[in-house]
Amino acid sequence: xxxxxxLDSQVPVFEEAPVELRCNYSSSxxxxxxxxxxxxxxxxxLLLKYLSGSTLVExxxxxxxxxxxxxxxxxxxxxxxxxxxxxxxxxxxRKENTGFQKLVFGTGTRLLVSP
Amino acid sequence: xxxxxxxPRHKIxxxxxxxxxxxxxxxxxxxLYWYRQTLGQGPEFxxxxxxxxxxxxxxxxxxxxxxxxxxxxxSTLEIQRTEQGDSAMYLCASTGAYEQYFxxxxxxxxx
Numbered sequence: 001x002x003x004x005x006x007l008d009s010q011v012p013v014f015e016e017a018p019v020e021l022r023c024n025y026s027s028s029x030x031x032x033x034x035x036x037x038x039x040x041x042x043x044x045x046l047l048l049k050y051l052s053g054s055t056l057v058e059x060x061x062x063x064x065x066x067x068x069x070x071x072x073x074x075x076x077x078x079x080x081x082x083x084x085x086x087x088x089x090x091x092x093x094r095k096e097n098t099g100f101q102k103l104v105f106g107t108g109t110r111l112l113v114s115p
Numbered sequence: 116x117x118x119x120x121x122x123p124r125h126k127i128x129x130x131x132x133x134x135x136x137x138x139x140x141x142x143x144x145x146x147l148y149w150y151r152q153t154l155g156q157g158p159e160f161x162x163x164x165x166x167x168x169x170x171x172x173x174x175x176x177x178x179x180x181x182x183x184x185x186x187x188x189x190s191t192l193e194i195q196r197t198e199q200g201d202s203a204m205y206l207c208a209s210t211g212a213y214e215q216y217f218x219x220x221x222x223x224x225x226x
Contacts, residue, residue: 004157009155032213034214036217041222042219042220043117043119043121043206043217043218043219043220044158044206044208044217045117045217046214046215046216049213049214051213090157090158092157099146099165100163100170100171101146101148101210101213101215102148102160102163102171103148103150103158103160103208103215104160105157105158105159106157107155107156107157108155108156108157
């Protein structure tokens with residue numbers, strides 16, 4: 001079975017400051033990794049994903065995440081946050097290469113960006 | 116907008132009543148998932164359809180829950196004899212090659 005740990009339930013940060021949201025996972029098999037963002041009263045939007053290849057993946061809005069297999073981590077970073085980045089961020093994993101693609105989510109990290 | 120729609124967006128019901136939610140996935144996706152998200156938690160898997168076949172069910176899905184996907188198109192999730200513990204956001208997702216696209220969810224409040 002897979003599990004995901006997001007140790008920080010809330011991360012407050014000032015606008016234009018850098019931020020890192022931590023994600024660690026556990027799995028006995030190879031996995032794909034995802035970050036989703038959820039704005040209030042909305043569903044989840046895919047932010048970025050790691051499937052294979054380069055361990056550094058980037059999103060279109062300036063976020064990046066690095067897959068570290070030895071540390072079983074997939075931390076999310078942004079060098080300069082905006083007020084509009086305030087949201088809940090979920091890290092998720094699933095087994096590689098199966099028809100059944102159940103996602104296992106962490107408990108989420110609330111990013112609070114203040115002016 | 117991910118292309119996945121869910122109705123209704125909000126549902127308030129009294130304990131003991133039955134409720135039904137609908138999910139319309141992206142038309143070319145043949146795989147569909149239901150998740151439940153309670154306050155302060157990440158989504159948890161409930162059930163999975165490939166076309167019209169329900170292939171996986173979580174232990175979270177008690178006998179009061181039933182899901183269907185007739186003709187492999189839209190899906191419905193019904194909860195019978197609702198309990199206060201059923202209050203949650205119910206999310207539907209349809210799957211492309213690798214990633215899942217989520218709908219906006221149905222927020223259920225049981226009073």
